[in-house]
Amino acid sequence: MNCPECQEMIQRWLDGEPAADTSAEGNLHLQSCADCRERWRAARLLRDSLRLFTSAVPPPGLSQRIERRLLLEHQRTVRKRRLLVASALAASLILTSGTLYWLALPGRTRSPGAKAPEQSTANAVPSLHQHVEEASQAFVLLTERAAQQTVMDSRALLPAMETQATAGDRLVLQALEPSAQSLEELKRSMSAGLEPVTSSARRAVDLFLGEIPQSNARRRNGS
Amino acid sequence: MSVDEAGLVRGCLRGEPEAIRCLVDRFQADIYALCVRMLRHRHDAEDVTQEVFLRIFRSLRRWDAARPLKPWILGITINRCRTWLTQRARRPELVDYLQETVAGRPEDDLAELVREIRSAIAALRPEYQSVFILFHERGQPYDAIARALDRPVGTIKTWLHRARLEIFERLRQRGMVSEVGNELP
Numbered sequence: 001m002n003c004p005e006c007q008e009m010i011q012r013w014l015d016g017e018p019a020a021d022t023s024a025e026g027n028l029h030l031q032s033c034a035d036c037r038e039r040w041r042a043a044r045l046l047r048d049s050l051r052l053f054t055s056a057v058p059p060p061g062l063s064q065r066i067e068r069r070l071l072l073e074h075q076r077t078v079r080k081r082r083l084l085v086a087s088a089l090a091a092s093l094i095l096t097s098g099t100l101y102w103l104a105l106p107g108r109t110r111s112p113g114a115k116a117p118e119q120s121t122a123n124a125v126p127s128l129h130q131h132v133e134e135a136s137q138a139f140v141l142l143t144e145r146a147a148q149q150t151v152m153d154s155r156a157l158l159p160a161m162e163t164q165a166t167a168g169d170r171l172v173l174q175a176l177e178p179s180a181q182s183l184e185e186l187k188r189s190m191s192a193g194l195e196p197v198t199s200s201a202r203r204a205v206d207l208f209l210g211e212i213p214q215s216n217a218r219r220r221n222g223s
Numbered sequence: 224m225s226v227d228e229a230g231l232v233r234g235c236l237r238g239e240p241e242a243i244r245c246l247v248d249r250f251q252a253d254i255y256a257l258c259v260r261m262l263r264h265r266h267d268a269e270d271v272t273q274e275v276f277l278r279i280f281r282s283l284r285r286w287d288a289a290r291p292l293k294p295w296i297l298g299i300t301i302n303r304c305r306t307w308l309t310q311r312a313r314r315p316e317l318v319d320y321l322q323e324t325v326a327g328r329p330e331d332d333l334a335e336l337v338r339e340i341r342s343a344i345a346a347l348r349p350e351y352q353s354v355f356i357l358f359h360e361r362g363q364p365y366d367a368i369a370r371a372l373d374r375p376v377g378t379i380k381t382w383l384h385r386a387r388l389e390i391f392e393r394l395r396q397r398g399m400v401s402e403v404g405n406e407l408p
Contacts, residue, residue: 042394050360070276
């Protein structure tokens with residue numbers, strides 16, 4: 001037996017295996033090797049001492065304390081789980097009602113491919129957006145018509161004056177030329193003056209119309 | 224793994240007081256003794272034992288029912304003790320509680336020898352110490368220790384053999400190895 005084999009034997013002995021099979025060989029090696037002899041003595045001391053080691057006994061009342069803590073922990077877990085389930089239910093309810101509200105909105109935008117149900121189209125109530133759009137168009141038309149009417153009236157006034165004028169009157173007309181010129185200027189200035197008003201009105205209505213979808217979208221998000 | 228263990232775990236998960244009592248009764252002594260040996264302080268061991276049970280209870284759903292419960296529980300205990308020791312080492316007011324845990328009072332030389340061996344065990348690297356305590360003091364076989372520490376059996380054997388050699392060396396350095404009793408049994 002050599003030193004590594006002797007060490008292996010000592011380890012096996014400490015593992016609990018009997019050293020009977022190798023005792024003769026082992027004894028021979030121990031007689032000749034001081035290092036292994038020291039290890040063998042230390043192993044015996046260790047094994048003997050370990051027998052004196054006693055397990056610590058749990059103090060009285062420890063198990064009851066542990067049981068109480070575990071039961072409390074279980075109750076806490078159950079409460080947490082219930083809270084979680086309730087929160088999930090509440091969240092799903094809010095989500096569902098929000099979706100339903102969004103679907104019920106009359107002016108909501110549909111995707112290009114989406115086909116509106118016939119019944120809902122038939123019974124659709126005009127939305128605020130549609131009302132405003134119609135009103136704005138009417139306002140623009142009215143403004144344009146008023147401007148055109150004014151210009152036309154002004155134009156109609158001048159030829160009538162020219163045709164009604166006789167030769168004798170031409171002198172009068174010549175005398176009135178500055179006034180005619182002023183009327184012509186008036187016509188042009190009215191035309192030019194009303195045009196910006198019409199354009200401004202159109203722009204204002206367009207801006208107003210641009211705001212309408214955003215306010216609708218905000219209302220949808222808010223729900 | 225026994226059928227009882229699976230039933231016990233199911234009962235604990237349902238919060239049955241009887242199952243919880245059974246779990247505590249079955250493992251309390253092992254956990255507490257291991258904590259005392261690793262922490263060398265009874266009050267700390269009580270606190271850690273409670274924490275270990277709490278951790279076990281919270282982790283019961285993760286227990287692999289195909290494996291025995293005890294190594295899994297001992298593994299959690301060792302991990303918790305190591306964490307506690309690391310935290311305790313940062314606290315300056317703590318002292319060595321070694322004396323507090325010497326259970327019996329063997330007389331004279333034997334008492335000194337036991338103290339010396341305990342000191343030698345305490346000075347081991349954490350993984351060697353865990354293996355040594357589980358094998359020699361808790362009587363766990365190699366495969367159970369391997370499962371508890373999640374290491375191969377070969378590694379566990381190597382760690383235990385090295386732990387023993389370190390203890391031998393310490394006893395030799397302290398002059399505790401006498402010139403008697405060379406014979407093999």
